[in-house]
Amino acid sequence: MSKQIKLIATAAMGLESVVADEVRNLGYEVEVDNGKVIFEAPISAIPRCNLWLRTADRVKLVVGEFTATTFDELFEGTKALPWENYISEEGQFPVSGKSVKSTLFSVPDCQKIVKKAIAERLKRKYGMVSNMPETGAMYKVEVSLLKDTALLTLDTSGVGLHKRGYRVGQGEAPLKETMAAALVLLTNWRPEYTLLDPFCGSGTILIEAALIGQNIAPGFNREFDAEAWSFIRNKHWNDAFEEAEDLAKYDQKLDITGTDIDHKMIEIAKANSIEAGLGDLINWKQMQVSDLTIKQENGYIIANPPYGQRIGDLDEVKKMYADMGAVMKQHPSWSVYVLTAYEAFEKEYGQQATKKRKLFNGFIKTDYYQYFGKKTKGDM
Incomplete structure (x- = not known):
């Protein structure tokens, strides 16, 4: 060959x-x-x-x-x-x-x-x-x-690569792990910065961010069809796993917090993070977005909030967007990244995005709204 x-x-x-x-x-x-x-x-x-x-x-x-x-x-x-x-x-x-x-x-x-x-x-x-x-x-x-x-x-993969193996529970509209990782990689967040998801759901975005922050290979705890293929030497697999272990930064400190109004989702997020081996790295709190208290001067929000596509949900979703906009208006040094299919998001949030990127969440056409934080003296 x-x-x-x-x-x-x-x-x-x-x-x-x-x-x-x-x-x-x-x-x-x-x-x-x-x-x-x-x-x-x-x-x-x-x-x-x-x-x-x-x-x-x-x-x-x-x-x-x-x-x-x-x-x-x-x-x-x-x-x-x-x-x-x-x-x-x-x-x-x-x-x-x-x-x-x-x-x-x-x-x-x-x-x-x-x-x-x-x-x-x-x-x-x-x-x-x-x-x-x-x-x-x-x-x-x-x-x-x-x-x-x-x-x-x-x-060569078998089960799709989004199946990392850590999801023991999920909500009604779970975000694929691959998309969650992409949302993080499309920002310039680094592990030394605070990261917050005020609509964390089952925790996928923050779990993927923690894996990225500690440089943990996402496929480390799962199997692939090609592992059983005879033309791929066992040494290739052993070397790949050894490389992944050597490059992991398990000592990298992270300041990551997920909040959600639903206490059941917080419990699911906790369970998923524990299954991913990240149980002590991510903070989980039941909280509505209007009650957010931000103490850090610089930080990032990456979120996939509800889109309001079900009957009766839109008014509640619009209020969530407005509440988040009101909170973040007080923290202009923070960068905010929001994925949503709601086309009037900027109006409800109260600010036009610095940049938008079209993405598909499954078959749903969405926009990734990006608000770049203003640099502070400590960030220059």
């Missing part, structure tokens, strides 16, 4: 540049496209990227790419790829698919053809007559057809 492989880190719409920066920070050159970041790297990048990428959804290994306008072309193109370099004799290889603006628009048919082509290739290479046993490691195949170009990949 070639020493270099092609990988794709998939990204939510609007986060491609954030994911690209993360991949670059790991030492790989990237090409950015819609919904994905493409890069070539050694096999050791599979463990490292799965462990370290905070904002990517998955890490996929590119097996091949070719033009396919007929089912025969799809079958032969798939069969010509070196699947035996990746999938073991006992490997399970379920096939998922998608088709956009392609002649081959029937996804179920494409999946069946790809499955059959891979099976024929593997049976010939492994000298088998009967069907593949598929009792071993999991190799999730995806066939993606875009404008008659077929892209065949293997999902």
